[in-house]
Amino acid sequence: SAVISQKPSRDICQRGTSLTIQCQVDSQVTMMFWYRQQPGQSLTLIATANQGSEATYESGFVIDKFPISRPNLTFSTLTVSNMSPEDSSIYLCSVSGTGLLNTEAFFGQGTRLTVV
Amino acid sequence: QKEVEQDPGPLSVPEGAIVSLNCTYSNSAFQYFMWYRQYSRKGPELLMYTYSSGNKEDGRFTAQVDKSSKYISLFIRDSQPSDSATYLCAMSFGAQKLVFGQGTRLTINP
Numbered sequence: 001s002a003v004i005s006q007k008p009s010r011d012i013c014q015r016g017t018s019l020t021i022q023c024q025v026d027s028q029v030t031m032m033f034w035y036r037q038q039p040g041q042s043l044t045l046i047a048t049a050n051q052g053s054e055a056t057y058e059s060g061f062v063i064d065k066f067p068i069s070r071p072n073l074t075f076s077t078l079t080v081s082n083m084s085p086e087d088s089s090i091y092l093c094s095v096s097g098t099g100l101l102n103t104e105a106f107f108g109q110g111t112r113l114t115v116v
Numbered sequence: 117q118k119e120v121e122q123d124p125g126p127l128s129v130p131e132g133a134i135v136s137l138n139c140t141y142s143n144s145a146f147q148y149f150m151w152y153r154q155y156s157r158k159g160p161e162l163l164m165y166t167y168s169s170g171n172k173e174d175g176r177f178t179a180q181v182d183k184s185s186k187y188i189s190l191f192i193r194d195s196q197p198s199d200s201a202t203y204l205c206a207m208s209f210g211a212q213k214l215v216f217g218q219g220t221r222l223t224i225n226p
Contacts, residue, residue: 004159006159033213033214040124041218042122042204042216042217042218042219043160043204043206043214043216044216045213045214048213092159092160094214104150104162104165105150105162105206105214106162107152107159107160107161108159109158109159110157110158110159112157
């Protein structure tokens with residue numbers, strides 16, 4: 001399995017500001033994913049981050065609001081822009097491509113974001 | 117209708133009981149089925165992973181997939197207080213993008 005480090009682990013931010021979340025993996029991985037987990041809810045995929053190309057966003061998520069970088073095979077960032085209280089959530093980085101069948105997914109500890 | 121349905125619970129059982137957690141899904145194209153365990157304030161941890169139909173056992177945990185019924189289960193035998201967590205089912209088409217159930221919050225009472 002991969003070891004995934006996410007920073008920051010938590011933050012409290014003012015509305016209208018932006019926060020960049022970092023995800024570092026201890027091995028090279030093909031695909032990295034960003035999920036959102038709202039209070040009491042399951043995980044919703046925001047986007048897939050591929051190295052060397054633009055991220056692919058899921059329905060309901062746009063690049064202007066959640067810009068993503070993937071500069072190499074071990075690192076990615078997600079920015080939550082122009083935040084509002086509705087963005088309060090846990091944001092999780094996930095990687096796959098490390099398992100035997102190349103489909104297992106592993107998660108970081110998450111970033112708990114509160115927007116006030 | 118959600119692609120993956122999971123009873124959110126909460127579910128509370130005494131220590132030593134057998135726990136059964138279930139998910140149903142609507143898309144017959146799903147091929148990979150997973151169960152994740154998530155402790156409070158932690159990221160999800162992969163618990164079981166199954167490809168297509170059948171059973172898989174790992175210690176006290178057994179995962180079952182019935183593709184004909186679009187139904188998957190996770191059984192926990194001899195449940196322990198340390199098993200108290202939220203259990204999430206997840207599935208994919210093989211493109212590595214996961215679709216999650218809502219998660220079932222489980223408490224094992226000593």
